Amino acid sequence: PLPHGLWAGRFVALRARRTPQRFLPHEIWASAEERTAGWGREWTRLWSMVAVFQVSFLVVNIAPAVIGRALFGGPSVLVP
Numbered sequence: 001p002l003p004h005g006l007w008a009g010r011f012v013a014l015r016a017r018r019t020p021q022r023f024l025p026h027e028i029w030a031s032a033e034e035r036t037a038g039w040g041r042e043w044t045r046l047w048s049m050v051a052v053f054q055v056s057f058l059v060v061n062i063a064p065a066v067i068g069r070a071l072f073g074g075p076s077v078l079v080p
Contacts, residue, residue, distance in 0.1 A: 007060040014052070026052045 018024055023033050030048035035041040 003060055003064075007056065011053075011056065024049075 014026070015024065019028065019033075021033060024045075026048045027033065027045050030044050030051075032041050032044040032048060035044055
């Protein structure tokens with residue numbers, strides 16, 4: 001529970017940090033600020049958020065379980 005709570009807190013903190021132009025750090029990395037206002041910019045903002053969420057979820061939730069299973073797990077009825 002602690003890693004998940006820290007991950008959620010960090011994720012909320014990431015969403016709280018904005019530039020004066022109201023861009024998030026990952027949106028700047030994805031160059032959303034350089035695009036003209038419109039659907040193209042909003043799609044860039046959306047997909048940059050999806051990428052950040054998926055990568056952080058992989059690192060915090062999925063990878064530790066897979067690594068732990070590979071190192072310490074054996075055959076299981078539920079997971080062959």
